[in-house]
Amino acid sequence: MNWNRTFTIARTDLRQLVLARDFWLPMTILGSIFFVIVPAFLLIGISSLGDVGAVQQISDTLSLLPQKAQDQILGDSPQGRTSYALAVYLFAPMAVVVPLTISTAVGAATLVGERERGTGEFLAHSPASTREIYLGKLLASLVPGYVTTMVGFGAYSLIVNLIVGPQVGGWFFPTAQWWLLMLWVLPGFLLVGLSLVLRMSGKVKSTAAAQQASGLITLPLIGVAYAQASGAIYGSASTTIIIGAITWTIGLLSTARGMSGVKRQRLLGVADGV
Protein backbone atom coordinates (compact mmCIF):
# COMPACT_ATOMS: atom_id res chain seq x y z
CA MET A 1 0.00 0.00 0.00
CA ASN A 2 1.57 3.25 -1.21
CA TRP A 3 -0.13 6.18 0.51
CA ASN A 4 1.63 8.71 -1.73
CA ARG A 5 -0.22 7.30 -4.71
CA THR A 6 -3.51 7.30 -2.78
CA PHE A 7 -3.09 10.97 -1.86
CA THR A 8 -2.01 11.79 -5.42
CA ILE A 9 -5.22 10.28 -6.80
CA ALA A 10 -7.32 12.09 -4.18
CA ARG A 11 -5.54 15.41 -4.73
CA THR A 12 -5.94 15.21 -8.51
CA ASP A 13 -9.64 14.40 -8.25
CA LEU A 14 -10.15 17.28 -5.83
CA ARG A 15 -8.29 19.62 -8.14
CA GLN A 16 -10.64 18.68 -10.95
CA LEU A 17 -13.63 19.34 -8.69
CA VAL A 18 -12.29 22.74 -7.74
CA LEU A 19 -11.91 23.56 -11.44
CA ALA A 20 -15.48 22.43 -12.12
CA ARG A 21 -17.67 25.43 -11.41
CA ASP A 22 -20.74 23.40 -12.31
CA PHE A 23 -19.94 21.24 -9.31
CA TRP A 24 -18.94 23.65 -6.55
CA LEU A 25 -21.54 26.32 -7.25
CA PRO A 26 -24.57 24.08 -6.48
CA MET A 27 -22.61 22.59 -3.58
CA THR A 28 -22.06 26.05 -2.07
CA ILE A 29 -25.71 26.95 -2.59
CA LEU A 30 -26.85 23.71 -0.93
CA GLY A 31 -24.60 24.31 2.08
CA SER A 32 -25.72 27.93 2.34
CA ILE A 33 -29.40 26.99 2.31
CA PHE A 34 -29.08 24.36 5.03
CA PHE A 35 -26.55 26.03 7.29
CA VAL A 36 -27.15 29.74 6.84
CA ILE A 37 -30.36 30.80 5.15
CA VAL A 38 -32.93 28.45 6.74
CA PRO A 39 -31.50 28.61 10.31
CA ALA A 40 -31.07 32.38 10.18
CA PHE A 41 -34.59 32.85 8.87
CA LEU A 42 -36.13 30.62 11.57
CA LEU A 43 -34.07 31.88 14.48
CA ILE A 44 -34.54 35.53 13.60
CA GLY A 45 -38.25 34.81 13.17
CA ILE A 46 -38.56 33.23 16.61
CA SER A 47 -36.42 35.85 18.30
CA SER A 48 -38.39 38.74 16.89
CA LEU A 49 -41.83 37.17 17.15
CA GLY A 50 -44.14 39.63 18.87
CA ASP A 51 -46.99 37.18 19.46
CA VAL A 52 -46.31 35.93 22.97
CA GLY A 53 -49.03 33.29 22.71
CA ALA A 54 -47.49 31.69 19.63
CA VAL A 55 -44.05 31.62 21.21
CA GLN A 56 -45.51 30.07 24.34
CA GLN A 57 -47.18 27.36 22.22
CA ILE A 58 -43.87 26.52 20.53
CA SER A 59 -42.13 26.59 23.87
CA ASP A 60 -44.66 24.14 25.29
CA THR A 61 -43.74 21.61 22.61
CA LEU A 62 -40.28 21.42 24.15
CA SER A 63 -41.83 19.26 26.84
CA LEU A 64 -41.92 16.52 24.18
CA LEU A 65 -38.13 16.37 24.22
CA PRO A 66 -36.39 13.79 26.38
CA GLN A 67 -35.99 14.99 30.00
CA LYS A 68 -32.22 15.00 29.67
CA ALA A 69 -32.46 17.28 26.67
CA GLN A 70 -34.98 19.52 28.42
CA ASP A 71 -32.61 19.91 31.36
CA GLN A 72 -29.89 21.19 29.05
CA ILE A 73 -31.99 23.92 27.47
CA LEU A 74 -30.76 27.37 28.44
CA GLY A 75 -32.74 30.60 28.62
CA ASP A 76 -35.25 32.15 30.92
CA SER A 77 -37.80 33.42 28.46
CA PRO A 78 -39.98 31.20 26.22
CA GLN A 79 -38.36 32.85 23.20
CA GLY A 80 -34.87 32.15 24.48
CA ARG A 81 -35.64 28.51 25.34
CA THR A 82 -37.36 27.94 21.99
CA SER A 83 -34.49 29.47 20.03
CA TYR A 84 -31.96 27.45 21.98
CA ALA A 85 -33.85 24.21 21.38
CA LEU A 86 -34.17 24.91 17.66
CA ALA A 87 -30.51 25.82 17.36
CA VAL A 88 -29.20 22.82 19.22
CA TYR A 89 -31.70 20.07 18.39
CA LEU A 90 -33.62 20.83 15.21
CA PHE A 91 -30.72 21.35 12.85
CA ALA A 92 -28.56 18.42 13.95
CA PRO A 93 -29.83 16.04 11.25
CA MET A 94 -29.07 18.60 8.56
CA ALA A 95 -25.44 18.37 9.48
CA VAL A 96 -25.60 14.77 8.28
CA VAL A 97 -27.84 15.24 5.26
CA VAL A 98 -25.69 17.88 3.56
CA PRO A 99 -22.35 16.02 3.49
CA LEU A 100 -23.98 12.74 2.56
CA THR A 101 -25.77 14.39 -0.35
CA ILE A 102 -22.65 16.13 -1.64
CA SER A 103 -20.21 13.30 -1.08
CA THR A 104 -22.37 10.61 -2.59
CA ALA A 105 -22.97 12.79 -5.64
CA VAL A 106 -19.19 13.01 -6.11
CA GLY A 107 -18.56 9.38 -5.21
CA ALA A 108 -21.22 7.99 -7.52
CA ALA A 109 -19.48 9.41 -10.59
CA THR A 110 -15.90 8.84 -9.56
CA LEU A 111 -15.01 5.34 -10.80
CA VAL A 112 -17.57 5.04 -13.57
CA GLY A 113 -16.62 8.58 -14.63
CA GLU A 114 -13.02 7.50 -15.22
CA ARG A 115 -14.32 4.77 -17.48
CA GLU A 116 -16.71 7.06 -19.35
CA ARG A 117 -14.06 9.72 -19.98
CA GLY A 118 -11.54 7.11 -21.08
CA THR A 119 -9.10 8.09 -18.33
CA GLY A 120 -9.72 4.75 -16.64
CA GLU A 121 -7.34 3.31 -19.24
CA PHE A 122 -4.55 5.47 -17.83
CA LEU A 123 -5.31 4.44 -14.24
CA ALA A 124 -5.62 0.77 -15.18
CA HIS A 125 -2.14 0.82 -16.76
CA SER A 126 -0.65 2.82 -13.87
CA PRO A 127 1.26 1.22 -10.99
CA ALA A 128 -1.47 2.25 -8.53
CA SER A 129 -3.13 -0.79 -6.96
CA THR A 130 -6.90 -1.10 -6.94
CA ARG A 131 -6.80 -0.47 -3.17
CA GLU A 132 -4.90 2.76 -3.67
CA ILE A 133 -7.29 3.83 -6.41
CA TYR A 134 -10.34 2.99 -4.29
CA LEU A 135 -9.04 4.81 -1.22
CA GLY A 136 -7.92 7.81 -3.27
CA LYS A 137 -11.38 8.07 -4.78
CA LEU A 138 -12.99 7.62 -1.38
CA LEU A 139 -10.93 10.46 0.08
CA ALA A 140 -11.68 12.68 -2.89
CA SER A 141 -15.40 12.06 -2.39
CA LEU A 142 -15.34 12.46 1.36
CA VAL A 143 -13.47 15.76 1.50
CA PRO A 144 -15.93 17.98 -0.46
CA GLY A 145 -18.91 16.93 1.65
CA TYR A 146 -17.06 17.10 4.93
CA VAL A 147 -15.30 20.39 4.25
CA THR A 148 -18.54 21.99 3.06
CA THR A 149 -20.23 20.80 6.23
CA MET A 150 -17.47 22.03 8.51
CA VAL A 151 -17.45 25.42 6.83
CA GLY A 152 -21.26 25.49 7.04
CA PHE A 153 -21.03 24.39 10.64
CA GLY A 154 -18.71 27.31 11.38
CA ALA A 155 -21.13 29.73 9.75
CA TYR A 156 -24.05 28.11 11.55
CA SER A 157 -22.28 28.41 14.90
CA LEU A 158 -21.67 32.10 14.30
CA ILE A 159 -25.28 32.76 13.32
CA VAL A 160 -26.68 30.83 16.27
CA ASN A 161 -24.43 32.58 18.77
CA LEU A 162 -25.17 36.01 17.34
CA ILE A 163 -28.95 35.54 17.21
CA VAL A 164 -29.67 33.26 20.17
CA GLY A 165 -26.65 33.98 22.36
CA PRO A 166 -27.92 37.26 23.83
CA GLN A 167 -31.12 35.52 24.98
CA VAL A 168 -29.40 32.66 26.78
CA GLY A 169 -26.55 34.44 28.49
CA GLY A 170 -23.82 34.46 25.83
CA TRP A 171 -22.16 32.22 23.25
CA PHE A 172 -23.11 28.60 23.80
CA PHE A 173 -22.66 26.82 20.49
CA PRO A 174 -21.29 24.27 19.55
CA THR A 175 -22.22 22.18 22.53
CA ALA A 176 -20.14 19.13 23.48
CA GLN A 177 -22.71 16.89 21.77
CA TRP A 178 -22.35 18.83 18.54
CA TRP A 179 -18.57 18.52 18.61
CA LEU A 180 -18.93 14.77 19.00
CA LEU A 181 -21.47 14.64 16.19
CA MET A 182 -19.33 16.60 13.77
CA LEU A 183 -15.95 15.11 14.56
CA TRP A 184 -16.83 11.53 15.46
CA VAL A 185 -20.26 10.44 14.22
CA LEU A 186 -20.45 12.31 10.92
CA PRO A 187 -17.20 10.99 9.35
CA GLY A 188 -18.36 7.48 10.22
CA PHE A 189 -21.63 7.97 8.38
CA LEU A 190 -19.78 9.41 5.41
CA LEU A 191 -17.52 6.38 5.36
CA VAL A 192 -20.48 3.99 5.36
CA GLY A 193 -22.25 5.89 2.59
CA LEU A 194 -19.20 6.37 0.39
CA SER A 195 -17.90 2.84 0.72
CA LEU A 196 -21.23 1.59 -0.60
CA VAL A 197 -21.54 4.22 -3.32
CA LEU A 198 -17.98 3.65 -4.60
CA ARG A 199 -18.48 -0.09 -4.84
CA MET A 200 -21.56 0.57 -6.88
CA SER A 201 -19.73 3.18 -8.98
CA GLY A 202 -17.17 0.56 -9.92
CA LYS A 203 -19.84 -1.79 -11.18
CA VAL A 204 -22.44 0.21 -13.09
CA LYS A 205 -22.14 1.10 -16.77
CA SER A 206 -22.75 4.85 -16.73
CA THR A 207 -22.67 7.90 -14.49
CA ALA A 208 -26.41 8.30 -14.91
CA ALA A 209 -26.96 4.77 -13.63
CA ALA A 210 -24.55 5.46 -10.78
CA GLN A 211 -26.49 8.56 -9.72
CA GLN A 212 -29.74 6.63 -9.75
CA ALA A 213 -28.33 3.75 -7.78
CA SER A 214 -26.59 6.02 -5.27
CA GLY A 215 -29.98 7.57 -4.53
CA LEU A 216 -31.27 4.14 -3.56
CA ILE A 217 -28.32 3.64 -1.25
CA THR A 218 -28.19 7.08 0.31
CA LEU A 219 -31.88 7.75 0.91
CA PRO A 220 -32.27 4.99 3.51
CA LEU A 221 -28.85 5.87 4.88
CA ILE A 222 -29.88 9.50 5.24
CA GLY A 223 -32.97 8.30 7.11
CA VAL A 224 -30.83 6.26 9.49
CA ALA A 225 -28.30 9.07 9.84
CA TYR A 226 -31.10 11.56 10.50
CA ALA A 227 -32.42 9.43 13.36
CA GLN A 228 -28.99 8.66 14.75
CA ALA A 229 -27.87 12.28 14.61
CA SER A 230 -30.96 13.26 16.54
CA GLY A 231 -30.25 10.52 19.04
CA ALA A 232 -26.66 11.62 19.34
CA ILE A 233 -27.73 15.15 20.16
CA TYR A 234 -30.58 14.23 22.50
CA GLY A 235 -28.71 11.47 24.28
CA SER A 236 -25.67 11.51 26.54
CA ALA A 237 -22.09 11.82 25.38
CA SER A 238 -21.60 8.10 25.86
CA THR A 239 -24.58 7.39 23.59
CA THR A 240 -23.04 9.59 20.92
CA ILE A 241 -19.68 7.88 21.27
CA ILE A 242 -21.30 4.46 20.94
CA ILE A 243 -23.31 5.51 17.86
CA GLY A 244 -20.11 6.84 16.31
CA ALA A 245 -18.18 3.68 17.15
CA ILE A 246 -20.83 1.46 15.57
CA THR A 247 -20.91 3.65 12.48
CA TRP A 248 -17.12 3.60 12.15
CA THR A 249 -17.02 -0.16 12.52
CA ILE A 250 -19.59 -0.65 9.77
CA GLY A 251 -17.82 1.94 7.62
CA LEU A 252 -14.40 0.34 7.96
CA LEU A 253 -15.73 -3.14 7.25
CA SER A 254 -17.59 -1.87 4.22
CA THR A 255 -14.48 -0.02 3.01
CA ALA A 256 -12.38 -3.16 3.34
CA ARG A 257 -14.90 -5.07 1.23
CA GLY A 258 -15.05 -2.24 -1.26
CA MET A 259 -11.26 -2.20 -1.70
CA SER A 260 -11.18 -5.84 -2.64
CA GLY A 261 -14.20 -5.44 -4.91
CA VAL A 262 -12.64 -2.99 -7.35
CA LYS A 263 -11.48 -4.72 -10.54
CA ARG A 264 -8.82 -3.11 -12.67
CA GLN A 265 -10.40 -4.21 -15.92
CA ARG A 266 -13.62 -2.44 -15.00
CA LEU A 267 -11.70 0.82 -15.28
CA LEU A 268 -11.14 -0.08 -18.92
CA GLY A 269 -14.83 -0.35 -19.59
CA VAL A 270 -14.42 -4.02 -20.28
CA ALA A 271 -15.47 -6.68 -17.85
CA ASP A 272 -17.28 -9.92 -17.92
CA GLY A 273 -20.80 -9.12 -18.87
CA VAL A 274 -20.11 -5.41 -19.37
Next chain:
Amino acid sequence: MRSVGKSFGDVPALQNLDLVAPTGRITVLLGPNGAGKTTAVRVMTGAMTPDAGSIRTLGHDPERHGEDIRASIGVVSAKPALYDRLSGRDNLVYAARLHGVVPAFIDSRIAESAGRFGISHALDKQVGGYSTGMKTRLALARSVLHEPELLLFDEPTSGLDPESAQAVLALIREMTHDGRTVIMCTHHLVEAEGLADHVVVLDAGTDLVAGAPDALVHQYWPDELVDISVGAGAVSSAGLELISGVRGVQQTADGIRVMIDDQSVTPDIVAALVRSGVRVARVSPREPSLEELYFAVRRTARELGESRLSLSVSR
Protein backbone atom coordinates in the same frame (compact mmCIF):
# COMPACT_ATOMS: atom_id res chain seq x y z
CA MET B 1 2.95 -14.54 -24.37
CA ARG B 2 2.34 -18.20 -24.74
CA SER B 3 -1.02 -19.69 -25.74
CA VAL B 4 -2.89 -16.75 -24.23
CA GLY B 5 -6.67 -16.78 -24.36
CA LYS B 6 -9.18 -14.18 -23.25
CA SER B 7 -12.93 -14.04 -23.82
CA PHE B 8 -15.62 -11.52 -23.00
CA GLY B 9 -18.66 -13.62 -22.34
CA ASP B 10 -18.96 -15.85 -25.37
CA VAL B 11 -16.82 -13.61 -27.55
CA PRO B 12 -13.18 -14.65 -27.80
CA ALA B 13 -10.77 -11.72 -27.95
CA LEU B 14 -7.52 -13.70 -27.83
CA GLN B 15 -7.17 -17.32 -28.85
CA ASN B 16 -4.01 -19.26 -28.29
CA LEU B 17 -1.90 -16.16 -28.91
CA ASP B 18 1.87 -16.49 -28.96
CA LEU B 19 3.84 -13.29 -29.03
CA VAL B 20 7.47 -12.38 -28.43
CA ALA B 21 8.78 -8.81 -28.66
CA PRO B 22 12.55 -8.49 -29.07
CA THR B 23 14.26 -6.18 -26.59
CA GLY B 24 15.28 -2.74 -27.84
CA ARG B 25 13.26 -3.09 -31.06
CA ILE B 26 9.95 -1.88 -32.41
CA THR B 27 7.41 -4.66 -32.64
CA VAL B 28 4.28 -3.85 -34.60
CA LEU B 29 1.07 -5.76 -33.96
CA LEU B 30 -0.69 -5.60 -37.26
CA GLY B 31 -4.31 -6.49 -37.69
CA PRO B 32 -7.80 -5.28 -38.48
CA ASN B 33 -10.20 -3.89 -35.87
CA GLY B 34 -11.19 -6.66 -33.49
CA ALA B 35 -8.01 -8.65 -34.11
CA GLY B 36 -7.15 -8.53 -30.40
CA LYS B 37 -4.38 -5.92 -30.46
CA THR B 38 -5.75 -3.78 -27.62
CA THR B 39 -6.59 -6.81 -25.49
CA ALA B 40 -3.04 -8.08 -26.03
CA VAL B 41 -1.65 -4.80 -24.70
CA ARG B 42 -4.00 -4.88 -21.74
CA VAL B 43 -2.98 -8.36 -20.66
CA MET B 44 0.69 -7.44 -21.06
CA THR B 45 0.39 -4.70 -18.43
CA GLY B 46 -1.79 -6.77 -16.11
CA ALA B 47 -4.70 -4.39 -16.56
CA MET B 48 -6.62 -7.42 -17.70
CA THR B 49 -6.25 -11.03 -16.62
CA PRO B 50 -6.11 -13.70 -19.33
CA ASP B 51 -8.30 -16.78 -19.12
CA ALA B 52 -5.56 -19.09 -20.35
CA GLY B 53 -1.87 -19.17 -21.16
CA SER B 54 1.13 -17.51 -19.61
CA ILE B 55 2.60 -14.03 -19.93
CA ARG B 56 5.97 -12.61 -19.01
CA THR B 57 6.40 -8.88 -19.32
CA LEU B 58 9.91 -7.62 -18.62
CA GLY B 59 10.51 -11.09 -17.24
CA HIS B 60 7.67 -11.00 -14.70
CA ASP B 61 4.14 -12.32 -14.45
CA PRO B 62 1.78 -9.31 -14.74
CA GLU B 63 -0.81 -11.02 -12.59
CA ARG B 64 1.56 -11.36 -9.65
CA HIS B 65 3.91 -8.43 -10.18
CA GLY B 66 1.61 -6.02 -11.98
CA GLU B 67 2.56 -2.97 -9.95
CA ASP B 68 6.29 -3.40 -10.60
CA ILE B 69 5.71 -4.07 -14.28
CA ARG B 70 3.41 -1.09 -14.77
CA ALA B 71 5.95 1.13 -13.05
CA SER B 72 8.40 0.23 -15.83
CA ILE B 73 5.96 0.59 -18.72
CA GLY B 74 4.66 3.61 -20.59
CA VAL B 75 1.32 3.23 -22.31
CA VAL B 76 -0.40 5.39 -24.90
CA SER B 77 -3.87 4.14 -25.66
CA ALA B 78 -5.98 4.82 -28.73
CA LYS B 79 -7.81 7.56 -26.86
CA PRO B 80 -5.17 9.64 -25.12
CA ALA B 81 -6.87 9.18 -21.69
CA LEU B 82 -6.08 12.67 -20.47
CA TYR B 83 -7.87 14.74 -17.85
CA ASP B 84 -9.47 17.53 -19.87
CA ARG B 85 -10.13 19.85 -16.95
CA LEU B 86 -6.50 19.83 -15.88
CA SER B 87 -3.64 21.58 -17.63
CA GLY B 88 -1.06 19.64 -19.59
CA ARG B 89 1.40 20.17 -16.77
CA ASP B 90 -1.05 18.85 -14.15
CA ASN B 91 -1.61 15.74 -16.25
CA LEU B 92 2.13 15.14 -16.40
CA VAL B 93 2.64 15.82 -12.68
CA TYR B 94 -0.13 13.33 -11.89
CA ALA B 95 1.49 10.63 -14.02
CA ALA B 96 4.96 11.35 -12.64
CA ARG B 97 3.75 11.04 -9.05
CA LEU B 98 1.78 7.86 -9.71
CA HIS B 99 4.85 6.32 -11.35
CA GLY B 100 7.01 7.28 -8.41
CA VAL B 101 9.27 9.85 -10.07
CA VAL B 102 11.34 11.49 -7.33
CA PRO B 103 9.64 14.85 -6.58
CA ALA B 104 12.87 16.80 -7.05
CA PHE B 105 13.12 15.54 -10.64
CA ILE B 106 9.50 15.98 -11.69
CA ASP B 107 9.84 19.52 -13.05
CA SER B 108 12.96 18.75 -15.06
CA ARG B 109 11.47 15.54 -16.47
CA ILE B 110 8.34 17.40 -17.52
CA ALA B 111 10.35 20.16 -19.17
CA GLU B 112 12.48 17.58 -20.99
CA SER B 113 9.64 15.43 -22.29
CA ALA B 114 7.42 18.39 -23.16
CA GLY B 115 10.29 19.87 -25.14
CA ARG B 116 10.94 16.59 -26.88
CA PHE B 117 7.33 16.32 -28.05
CA GLY B 118 6.88 19.99 -28.87
CA ILE B 119 4.23 20.91 -26.32
CA SER B 120 6.18 23.17 -23.96
CA HIS B 121 4.21 26.22 -25.07
CA ALA B 122 0.87 24.61 -24.17
CA LEU B 123 1.75 23.00 -20.86
CA ASP B 124 -0.20 25.47 -18.74
CA LYS B 125 -3.31 25.40 -20.91
CA GLN B 126 -6.31 23.24 -20.12
CA VAL B 127 -6.10 19.96 -22.03
CA GLY B 128 -9.75 20.25 -23.07
CA GLY B 129 -8.63 22.97 -25.48
CA TYR B 130 -5.86 20.91 -27.11
CA SER B 131 -6.13 19.63 -30.66
CA THR B 132 -6.09 15.85 -31.23
CA GLY B 133 -2.45 16.05 -32.30
CA MET B 134 -1.50 17.99 -29.18
CA LYS B 135 -3.27 15.47 -27.00
CA THR B 136 -1.37 12.63 -28.62
CA ARG B 137 1.91 14.46 -28.09
CA LEU B 138 1.01 15.05 -24.45
CA ALA B 139 0.13 11.37 -24.04
CA LEU B 140 3.48 10.43 -25.58
CA ALA B 141 5.28 12.84 -23.26
CA ARG B 142 3.43 11.33 -20.32
CA SER B 143 4.42 7.82 -21.35
CA VAL B 144 8.17 8.50 -21.09
CA LEU B 145 8.23 10.68 -17.95
CA HIS B 146 9.29 7.82 -15.71
CA GLU B 147 11.85 6.53 -18.23
CA PRO B 148 10.15 3.17 -18.85
CA GLU B 149 11.90 0.14 -20.27
CA LEU B 150 8.90 -0.83 -22.38
CA LEU B 151 6.55 1.42 -24.34
CA LEU B 152 3.15 0.22 -25.51
CA PHE B 153 1.40 2.30 -28.14
CA ASP B 154 -2.11 1.35 -29.12
CA GLU B 155 -3.06 3.05 -32.40
CA PRO B 156 -1.09 6.18 -31.44
CA THR B 157 -1.92 7.99 -34.67
CA SER B 158 -5.64 7.40 -34.41
CA GLY B 159 -7.50 10.54 -35.45
CA LEU B 160 -4.38 12.43 -36.53
CA ASP B 161 -3.87 14.13 -39.88
CA PRO B 162 -1.12 12.57 -42.06
CA GLU B 163 1.45 15.21 -41.16
CA SER B 164 0.92 14.81 -37.41
CA ALA B 165 0.87 11.03 -37.79
CA GLN B 166 4.25 11.12 -39.53
CA ALA B 167 5.65 13.32 -36.78
CA VAL B 168 4.38 10.94 -34.10
CA LEU B 169 5.88 7.93 -35.90
CA ALA B 170 9.20 9.71 -36.16
CA LEU B 171 9.10 10.37 -32.42
CA ILE B 172 8.33 6.71 -31.76
CA ARG B 173 11.29 5.67 -33.90
CA GLU B 174 13.46 8.10 -31.97
CA MET B 175 12.42 6.50 -28.68
CA THR B 176 14.16 3.25 -29.50
CA HIS B 177 17.47 5.05 -29.97
CA ASP B 178 18.12 4.83 -26.25
CA GLY B 179 17.45 1.11 -26.11
CA ARG B 180 13.77 1.04 -25.23
CA THR B 181 11.50 -1.71 -26.41
CA VAL B 182 8.40 -0.52 -28.24
CA ILE B 183 5.26 -2.46 -29.05
CA MET B 184 2.87 -0.62 -31.31
CA CYS B 185 -0.57 -1.69 -32.46
CA THR B 186 -1.89 -0.45 -35.76
CA HIS B 187 -4.11 -1.38 -38.63
CA HIS B 188 -2.39 1.17 -40.87
CA LEU B 189 0.03 -0.87 -42.92
CA VAL B 190 1.82 2.17 -44.17
CA GLU B 191 2.71 3.07 -40.58
CA ALA B 192 4.30 -0.26 -39.93
CA GLU B 193 6.33 0.00 -43.12
CA GLY B 194 9.75 1.33 -42.32
CA LEU B 195 9.03 1.47 -38.59
CA ALA B 196 8.75 -2.17 -37.61
CA ASP B 197 11.76 -4.25 -36.71
CA HIS B 198 9.46 -7.11 -35.93
CA VAL B 199 5.92 -7.72 -37.15
CA VAL B 200 3.17 -9.86 -35.68
CA VAL B 201 0.12 -10.23 -37.89
CA LEU B 202 -2.99 -10.81 -35.80
CA ASP B 203 -6.41 -11.90 -36.85
CA ALA B 204 -9.34 -12.98 -34.69
CA GLY B 205 -7.17 -12.94 -31.59
CA THR B 206 -4.50 -15.19 -33.02
CA ASP B 207 -1.02 -14.52 -34.36
CA LEU B 208 -0.91 -15.59 -37.99
CA VAL B 209 2.78 -14.97 -38.54
CA ALA B 210 5.60 -13.17 -36.77
CA GLY B 211 9.08 -12.12 -37.71
CA ALA B 212 11.28 -9.41 -39.14
CA PRO B 213 9.60 -7.79 -42.18
CA ASP B 214 12.44 -8.73 -44.54
CA ALA B 215 12.44 -12.33 -43.36
CA LEU B 216 8.69 -12.59 -43.75
CA VAL B 217 8.78 -11.08 -47.20
CA HIS B 218 11.52 -13.50 -48.16
CA GLN B 219 9.50 -16.40 -46.81
CA TYR B 220 6.44 -15.40 -48.81
CA TRP B 221 8.33 -14.33 -51.91
CA PRO B 222 11.50 -16.44 -51.99
CA ASP B 223 12.19 -15.25 -55.54
CA GLU B 224 13.03 -11.74 -56.58
CA LEU B 225 10.48 -10.03 -58.78
CA VAL B 226 10.53 -7.70 -61.71
CA ASP B 227 7.43 -6.00 -63.06
CA ILE B 228 7.45 -5.18 -66.76
CA SER B 229 4.84 -2.96 -68.37
CA VAL B 230 4.38 -3.84 -71.99
CA GLY B 231 2.57 -2.35 -74.97
CA ALA B 232 1.88 -4.18 -78.21
CA GLY B 233 3.29 -7.66 -78.90
CA ALA B 234 2.85 -11.25 -77.75
CA VAL B 235 4.71 -11.86 -74.55
CA SER B 236 4.07 -15.58 -74.76
CA SER B 237 6.24 -15.84 -77.87
CA ALA B 238 9.29 -14.39 -76.11
CA GLY B 239 10.11 -17.68 -74.38
CA LEU B 240 10.96 -16.08 -71.07
CA GLU B 241 10.61 -19.37 -69.15
CA LEU B 242 13.57 -20.71 -71.12
CA ILE B 243 15.94 -18.04 -69.87
CA SER B 244 18.30 -19.26 -67.19
CA GLY B 245 17.41 -17.65 -63.84
CA VAL B 246 13.72 -17.13 -64.65
CA ARG B 247 11.49 -19.11 -62.29
CA GLY B 248 8.05 -18.09 -63.46
CA VAL B 249 5.94 -15.52 -65.26
CA GLN B 250 2.56 -14.06 -64.22
CA GLN B 251 0.23 -11.81 -66.16
CA THR B 252 -0.55 -8.46 -64.53
CA ALA B 253 -2.96 -5.71 -65.52
CA ASP B 254 -0.45 -3.84 -67.67
CA GLY B 255 2.12 -6.49 -68.43
CA ILE B 256 3.93 -9.29 -66.63
CA ARG B 257 5.57 -10.08 -63.32
CA VAL B 258 8.64 -12.30 -63.63
CA MET B 259 10.01 -14.37 -60.74
CA ILE B 260 13.79 -14.49 -61.01
CA ASP B 261 16.80 -15.75 -59.09
CA ASP B 262 18.33 -12.29 -58.99
CA GLN B 263 18.16 -8.99 -60.81
CA SER B 264 21.17 -9.78 -63.05
CA VAL B 265 18.83 -11.69 -65.36
CA THR B 266 16.61 -8.65 -65.99
CA PRO B 267 18.55 -7.41 -69.13
CA ASP B 268 18.18 -10.87 -70.72
CA ILE B 269 14.42 -10.75 -70.13
CA VAL B 270 14.11 -7.28 -71.66
CA ALA B 271 16.25 -8.33 -74.64
CA ALA B 272 14.09 -11.43 -75.26
CA LEU B 273 10.93 -9.33 -75.16
CA VAL B 274 12.33 -6.76 -77.57
CA ARG B 275 13.54 -9.50 -79.91
CA SER B 276 10.05 -10.96 -80.13
CA GLY B 277 8.56 -7.56 -80.95
CA VAL B 278 7.11 -6.71 -77.57
CA ARG B 279 7.10 -2.98 -76.81
CA VAL B 280 8.54 -2.57 -73.31
CA ALA B 281 7.22 0.54 -71.56
CA ARG B 282 8.71 0.20 -68.08
CA VAL B 283 10.86 -2.22 -66.08
CA SER B 284 10.57 -2.12 -62.27
CA PRO B 285 12.52 -4.38 -59.94
CA ARG B 286 10.00 -5.09 -57.23
CA GLU B 287 10.28 -5.45 -53.47
CA PRO B 288 6.99 -6.60 -51.92
CA SER B 289 5.67 -4.16 -49.33
CA LEU B 290 4.45 -4.98 -45.87
CA GLU B 291 0.98 -4.31 -47.16
CA GLU B 292 1.34 -7.04 -49.75
CA LEU B 293 2.76 -9.32 -47.14
CA TYR B 294 -0.17 -8.62 -44.83
CA PHE B 295 -2.76 -9.41 -47.46
CA ALA B 296 -0.82 -12.45 -48.63
CA VAL B 297 -0.70 -13.77 -45.07
CA ARG B 298 -4.41 -13.27 -44.55
CA ARG B 299 -5.25 -14.71 -47.95
CA THR B 300 -3.16 -17.78 -47.28
CA ALA B 301 -4.70 -18.21 -43.85
CA ARG B 302 -8.16 -18.10 -45.38
CA GLU B 303 -7.21 -20.51 -48.13
CA LEU B 304 -5.61 -22.97 -45.78
CA GLY B 305 -8.17 -22.43 -43.05
CA GLU B 306 -5.37 -22.33 -40.53
CA SER B 307 -5.27 -20.03 -37.58
CA ARG B 308 -1.48 -19.87 -37.48
CA LEU B 309 0.88 -20.11 -40.40
CA SER B 310 4.34 -21.43 -40.35
CA LEU B 311 6.96 -19.07 -41.67
CA SER B 312 7.78 -21.69 -44.25
CA VAL B 313 4.31 -21.72 -45.77
CA SER B 314 4.91 -22.05 -49.47
CA ARG B 315 3.05 -20.08 -52.01
